[in-house]
Amino acid sequence: MSGHLEIRGLQVRFGRATILQGIDLSVLGAPLSVVGRNGMGKTTMCSALMGMVSASGSAKLDGKEILGLGTGRVARSGIALVPQGRRMFPSLSVHEHLVLVAQKGNPAWTIDRVYETFPRLAERRRNGGDQLSGGEQQMLAISRALLMNPKLVIMDEPSEGLAPVIVDHLIEVLRNIATEGMGLLLIEQNLRVATSVSEQVAIMVTGKIAATLNSAELAADRDLQNRYLGVSHGH
Ligand SMILES: Nc1ncnc2c1ncn2[C@@H]1O[C@H](COP(=O)(O)OP(=O)(O)OP(=O)(O)O)[C@@H](O)[C@H]1O
Numbered sequence: 001m002s003g004h005l006e007i008r009g010l011q012v013r014f015g016r017a018t019i020l021q022g023i024d025l026s027v028l029g030a031p032l033s034v035v036g037r038n039g040m041g042k043t044t045m046c047s048a049l050m051g052m053v054s055a056s057g058s059a060k061l062d063g064k065e066i067l068g069l070g071t072g073r074v075a076r077s078g079i080a081l082v083p084q085g086r087r088m089f090p091s092l093s094v095h096e097h098l099v100l101v102a103q104k105g106n107p108a109w110t111i112d113r114v115y116e117t118f119p120r121l122a123e124r125r126r127n128g129g130d131q132l133s134g135g136e137q138q139m140l141a142i143s144r145a146l147l148m149n150p151k152l153v154i155m156d157e158p159s160e161g162l163a164p165v166i167v168d169h170l171i172e173v174l175r176n177i178a179t180e181g182m183g184l185l186l187i188e189q190n191l192r193v194a195t196s197v198s199e200q201v202a203i204m205v206t207g208k209i210a211a212t213l214n215s216a217e218l219a220a221d222r223d224l225q226n227r228y229l230g231v232s233h234g235h
């Protein structure tokens, strides 16, 4: 098995503020979701893992330390990030975006496979990044990460702003990724997505993991949801 991520004591400070206060998480052969309200530190954790902000503690991919490597080497070691809020190049077409990251040889994820998985992107292959709907942009962002054929993919709120029918398709795609042995660390505020994709859900509260729960348990327990997530969840 590959794509194992073990995070221990991950800390990030911005000036005097300690934004991540010692995160411990493991992605070991099954997807893991991390949920939490706005401003709790989810994106900061993603940035720290990718080497985009400096952090202390440890994060190991298949036993090898990735903290301190820098973004390029983290990516080459086998981690891809789907950043929050997408960010496509307006002047590049869908197809050009994909060609930029597609790998040679015979990898698991090819442009053909992307078009089979997301028929809508095939239809829009000549359209520019600025002509895509939010859902199409998110599919493109996910496709770019998959084309890197990483050992582990980190997705930062992929369902944000998507229509419910698109969210259903996203859930299906994420479940398939998970069955193929690619590691998945899924950041979500949509509890339905988190609990449908992973069996375990970690809850981040002000830069700490407050609890790790079974998806079924969390999905069924309104009190738990209210305690950790407040009212803005699960749409
Ligand atoms: N570059 C920065 N400098 C200082 N503070 C920052 C910086 N980036 C984020 N923060 C602060 O760190 C905290 C965590 O922010 P972060 O973006 O990680 O939260 P989040 O859980 O991803 O929220 P959301 O769900 O809204 O995306 C917030 O209080 C934010 O204001």
Ligand SMILES: [Mg+2]
Binding pocket: 042, 043, 044, 084, 156
């Ligand atoms: Mg965020």
